Amino acid sequence: MRKKLKTVLLLFSLIAFVVSFLQVVQHWDYQEVLVDLDKQLRQNVSEKDITNAIESAINEKAFDDARMYLEIAESNQYGIDRNYYSQQITKLDTQFVRISNNASQFMSGFFNGKSTHAAGIAGAVTADFTVVGDVRDLHKEYKKQQQGEEVNELIVALSGVGVGLTALTVGSFGSAAPAKSGVSLIKLASKTRRLNARFQKQLLKLGKRVFDWDLFTRMLKQSPTFTKTIKQIPRAAKKAYHPKAVEPLKTIARQVNSVRKSSSIPDTLRLLKYVETTDDLRHLEKITLKHGSKTKGMMKLVGKGALRTVRVLRKSAELLLSLISSVFSAMLSFFLMFARRAL
Numbered sequence: 168m169r170k171k172l173k174t175v176l177l178l179f180s181l182i183a184f185v186v187s188f189l190q191v192v193q194h195w196d197y198q199e200v201l202v203d204l205d206k207q208l209r210q211n212v213s214e215k216d217i218t219n220a221i222e223s224a225i226n227e228k229a230f231d232d233a234r235m236y237l238e239i240a241e242s243n244q245y246g247i248d249r250n251y252y253s254q255q256i257t258k259l260d261t262q263f264v265r266i267s268n269n270a271s272q273f274m275s276g277f278f279n280g281k282s283t284h285a286a287g288i289a290g291a292v293t294a295d296f297t298v299v300g301d302v303r304d305l306h307k308e309y310k311k312q313q314q315g316e317e318v319n320e321l322i323v324a325l326s327g328v329g330v331g332l333t334a335l336t337v338g339s340f341g342s343a344a345p346a347k348s349g350v351s352l353i354k355l356a357s358k359t360r361r362l363n364a365r366f367q368k369q370l371l372k373l374g375k376r377v378f379d380w381d382l383f384t385r386m387l388k389q390s391p392t393f394t395k396t397i398k399q400i401p402r403a404a405k406k407a408y409h410p411k412a413v414e415p416l417k418t419i420a421r422q423v424n425s426v427r428k429s430s431s432i433p434d435t436l437r438l439l440k441y442v443e444t445t446d447d448l449r450h451l452e453k454i455t456l457k458h459g460s461k462t463k464g465m466m467k468l469v470g471k472g473a474l475r476t477v478r479v480l481r482k483s484a485e486l487l488l489s490l491i492s493s494v495f496s497a498m499l500s501f502f503l504m505f506a507r508r509a510l
Contacts, residue, residue, distance in 0.1 A: 172184045230260040301329040324374025325354040331408035349420025376412040383407035429455035435465040450474045
């Protein structure tokens, strides 16, 4: 009878060991933690580097950038004479200069669809939101194809997606606006050559699933005149747009828009050059949520290494209890096994 009881206890303890071991495996999980950007900055960037960045920004009349570097210097306790540089910036950055420059840059960006200045970028994005920009770009690429020139496939795909998302934004009372904004920024980054080649390939692969260029061009060929072609572009683009395939691209676009909300439109374009993969974009989004408008400057000073992550074991009460349970059940199993053999 005692032998049977010990056999039952042994089986029970073995089952308990297996269950507790599976619990350990379940809770033995790692999380990605971004490197400490402030620490990286203090270790790798000297006071002279910060000073050079401030002075270069002032010389280039990039006064917002100069203010950003001053803020980074102050928050990380660099010995920079803030008052001296602030007075220089205030003296040079007058309201008249800003207004006159912004007006001309906005109009240039609206009609040309590309710019490296804040106001011009805002104009280009505004054009896309009114669908004017997407129609303009689709017509430009269609014309290039008709003349036997090479078509920019990524611009084509993003413009087609932009037309589809514009219609969705209107139909959904603005719920698709973040994705629409993100697509416009990606397209602008591509035009100004701010996108990494590897990331462009990923975007193009996703974009081709959403927008059928061949179908689009076949529909346009039925329009005999320039005016009719222009009018036909939005209709043809909507026909060539596949909404069921757009979700992966929308996720990327929302992340880009999140970076924009945490920093600014010009900063987003500059930050996208560091992105090679969707993981990089996810990490960049987290960094901008933490550092906001200072992200661009910190990334420029530290480099792409700021997007690295380290794997850290998740510590939890469940993991500790599972480990204790596994050790206890294993010890009990060994004890019962040897006790059973001794009988």
